[in-house]
Amino acid sequence: MRTLTDGAATGLAVLATLLVVAPLVAIFVYLVYKGAVSLNWAFFTHNPVPVGETGGGMANAIVGSAILLGVGSLIGIPIGIAGGIFLAEFGRGTRLANAIRFTADVLNGVPSIVMGIAVYSLVVVPQGHFSAFSGGVALGIMMIPTVCRTTEEMLLMVPHAVREAALALGVPNWRSVLSITVRTASAGIITGCMLAFARVAGETAPLIFTAFGNVGWSEKLSEPIAALPLQIYVYALSPYDEWHRLAWAGALVLIVLIVLAVSLVRYVTSRGVLKGAS
Amino acid sequence: MVIAQVPEIRFNQSQLLTEPALPGEQPSEQPAQQEASAIRAYLLSRGNSALADRGFHWLMVLCALSIFGIVVLIATELVVRSRIAWGAFGLDFFYKAFIDTYTGKPIYWDPVNGHFSALPFLYGTLVSSFLALLLAVPLAIGVAVFLTEMCPNWLRAPLAFLTELLAAIPSVIYGLWAVFVLVPLLKEYVNPVLIKGLGWTGFFADDNPTGLGFLTAGVILAIMILPIISSLTREVMIAVPHSQREAVLALGATRWEMIRMGVLRNARIGIVGAVILGLGRALGETMAVAMVIGNSPQIQRSLLANGSTMSAVIANEFAEASSDLHLSALMELGLALFIVTIIVNAFARMLVWMVTRGTPSSVH
Numbered sequence: 001m002r003t004l005t006d007g008a009a010t011g012l013a014v015l016a017t018l019l020v021v022a023p024l025v026a027i028f029v030y031l032v033y034k035g036a037v038s039l040n041w042a043f044f045t046h047n048p049v050p051v052g053e054t055g056g057g058m059a060n061a062i063v064g065s066a067i068l069l070g071v072g073s074l075i076g077i078p079i080g081i082a083g084g085i086f087l088a089e090f091g092r093g094t095r096l097a098n099a100i101r102f103t104a105d106v107l108n109g110v111p112s113i114v115m116g117i118a119v120y121s122l123v124v125v126p127q128g129h130f131s132a133f134s135g136g137v138a139l140g141i142m143m144i145p146t147v148c149r150t151t152e153e154m155l156l157m158v159p160h161a162v163r164e165a166a167l168a169l170g171v172p173n174w175r176s177v178l179s180i181t182v183r184t185a186s187a188g189i190i191t192g193c194m195l196a197f198a199r200v201a202g203e204t205a206p207l208i209f210t211a212f213g214n215v216g217w218s219e220k221l222s223e224p225i226a227a228l229p230l231q232i233y234v235y236a237l238s239p240y241d242e243w244h245r246l247a248w249a250g251a252l253v254l255i256v257l258i259v260l261a262v263s264l265v266r267y268v269t270s271r272g273v274l275k276g277a278s
Numbered sequence: 279m280v281i282a283q284v285p286e287i288r289f290n291q292s293q294l295l296t297e298p299a300l301p302g303e304q305p306s307e308q309p310a311q312q313e314a315s316a317i318r319a320y321l322l323s324r325g326n327s328a329l330a331d332r333g334f335h336w337l338m339v340l341c342a343l344s345i346f347g348i349v350v351l352i353a354t355e356l357v358v359r360s361r362i363a364w365g366a367f368g369l370d371f372f373y374k375a376f377i378d379t380y381t382g383k384p385i386y387w388d389p390v391n392g393h394f395s396a397l398p399f400l401y402g403t404l405v406s407s408f409l410a411l412l413l414a415v416p417l418a419i420g421v422a423v424f425l426t427e428m429c430p431n432w433l434r435a436p437l438a439f440l441t442e443l444l445a446a447i448p449s450v451i452y453g454l455w456a457v458f459v460l461v462p463l464l465k466e467y468v469n470p471v472l473i474k475g476l477g478w479t480g481f482f483a484d485d486n487p488t489g490l491g492f493l494t495a496g497v498i499l500a501i502m503i504l505p506i507i508s509s510l511t512r513e514v515m516i517a518v519p520h521s522q523r524e525a526v527l528a529l530g531a532t533r534w535e536m537i538r539m540g541v542l543r544n545a546r547i548g549i550v551g552a553v554i555l556g557l558g559r560a561l562g563e564t565m566a567v568a569m570v571i572g573n574s575p576q577i578q579r580s581l582l583a584n585g586s587t588m589s590a591v592i593a594n595e596f597a598e599a600s601s602d603l604h605l606s607a608l609m610e611l612g613l614a615l616f617i618v619t620i621i622v623n624a625f626a627r628m629l630v631w632m633v634t635r636g637t638p639s640s641v642h
Binding site: 002003005006008009010012013014015016017019020021023024025027028030031078079082083085086087089090091096097099100102103104105106107108109110111112113114115116117118120121122141144145148172173174177195198199201202203204205208209212229232233236237244247248251254255258259261262263266 | 330331333334335337338339340341342343344345346348349351352355356358359416417418419420421423424425427428437439440442443444446447448449450451452453454455457458459501504505508532533534535537538555558559561562563564565569589592593596597608609612615616619620622623624627
């Protein structure tokens with residue numbers, strides 16, 4: 001009887017895994033397949049065309065996403081890395097550091113749509129109109145907790161001996177942190193930033209009422225701008241086959257970006273010993 | 279200086295996971311408790327560049343504090359902007375509806391005439407999230423048990439990688455998939471069966487031919503929160519000391535009894551934490567839900583009916599809100615969502631932290 005229960009439990013666990021993995025693999029394969037047949041060169045080089053015409057692409061949305069992510073990275077990455085440096089180098093074990101780590105984790109769980117309305121009332125309302133800048137701010141804020149926590153994790157992997165060697169040479173502490181510790185962990189920190197980058201690259205909810213979207217070409221920070229995930233959202237809900245095709249193609253582009261970032265992170269962290277030191 | 283106080287070397291989680299778990303080895307007993315030496319403390323205190331050092335230190339502190347700042351800023355902005363709705367409805371916003379004097383039916387959300395009530399959205403959010411938990415939790419725990427206790431080593435890394443990848447796929451892409459694959463699938467094959475078999479309960483009424491609704495939202499949410507719950511559960515289960523497993527096995531237990539008594543029982547607090555964290559994600563999830571729930575502010579018993587959630591209504595109506603009151607009501611929904619997710623997340627983090635304390639944490 002007991003061995004029977006054991007067998008049943010094992011079977012159930014395997015079944016659960018299959019039940020989970022099979023559809024997940026199916027989603028993935030389906031996305032890649034649909035994206036691959038929908039993607040063509042025009043997707044990258046053309047702007048959207050009006051309803052009824054075939055062809056066209058999402059060039060404006062790709063550029064828009066790049067600009068939004070650029071602004072976001074400028075805000076999120078420096079603050080995130082600095083926060084991580086504090087957690088790993090200065091605050092280790094202190095109550096303040098624990099509180100900040102906790103807040104970062106909690107901030108990570110705040111829905112992106114809430115970030116969106118907060119940035120709307122912080123930036124869009126005073127500015128008086130939707131803008132690429134406000135979208136960038138929203139994405140930047142969302143990057144901070146992820147960048148901060150991965151930076152901390154990477155810095156904690158740097159052996160003490162490296163820091164001590166630097167200090168023993170009479171290097172001031174800030175120099176030692178920036179050019180020795182951070183440099184040693186740089187591969188990990190960069191991939192951490194890429195992970196945060198990839199995550200916000202797919203964010204749609206905070207952009208709806210900050211970047212707003214734009215059917216035409218725009219590269220001005222002060223104007224509404226198109227973004228890849230926003231475009232996917234709009235096109236997916238439209239009744240036109242041609243737009244659906246573009247949505248799938250856009251999804252594939254986003255997924256490739258994300259797969260690259262995640263595998264890179266995995267590769268760097270699984271290497272264990274950070275190679276940057278040599 | 280602070281650095282000299284508590285030397286602590288933490289290893290990245292994924293590094294631990296890829297190693298075959300040796301019997302008797304615990305993550306928390308990792309070696310290399312390296313001491314920051316006295317020489318280091320001395321060198322740090324010599325201060326030949328004390329000013330620059332202090333400046334740098336405070337700059338870092340400032341950036342770290344900005345994380346607090348962001349949370350406070352979000353909270354104040356939301357409170358300030360939702361004042362109009364708060365003034366107009368007060369607490370009634372969350373539990374009362376305007377009753378139409380002619381038909382006697384409740385009107386929950388009528389931007390044109392200025393009637394706003396959060397009720398249908400609270401209902402939609404709760405129903406879709408709990409549906410998602412109901413579907414996801416048993417599966418997620420099953421996966422975690424399989425991955426930590428039964429899985430052959432060669433399969434572990436790819437499965438873990440897959441889970442990680444799926445957690446990173448954006449909401450809008452899940453939504454896209456749901457619109458074109460899941461909705462037709464449910465509409466053609468699942469819903470008719472549910473209506474036929476369980477229609478008498480009232481939960482599966484046959485009055486919505488679109489295939490959109492609470493159930494669809496629940497299913498896509500379940501798929502989305504599965505990776506998070508299972509990876510956190512796995513982390514918690516790994517943190518259970520091997521001596522516990524060995525002790526139970528030594529008493530003659532089968533593997534399942536070992537898992538039940540040695541692992542699950544010890545990890546239960548952390549598992550609850552993981553589930554609550556998944557709930558937090560489900561509550562705030564926006565795009566995928568907005569694409570498949572049907573977006574109509576109504577409260578219906580049937581899970582196949584259209585509904586809406588707090589985040590979905592914000593996503594749909596915010597950009598073209600018709601009046602200040604409308605905007606303010608949406609802000610208040612956002613504030614409620616913010617407070618709820620903060621509480622849920624903080625609570626879950628505490629639970630997970632209680633269990634994995636001493637072992638390294640990683641970002642989720």
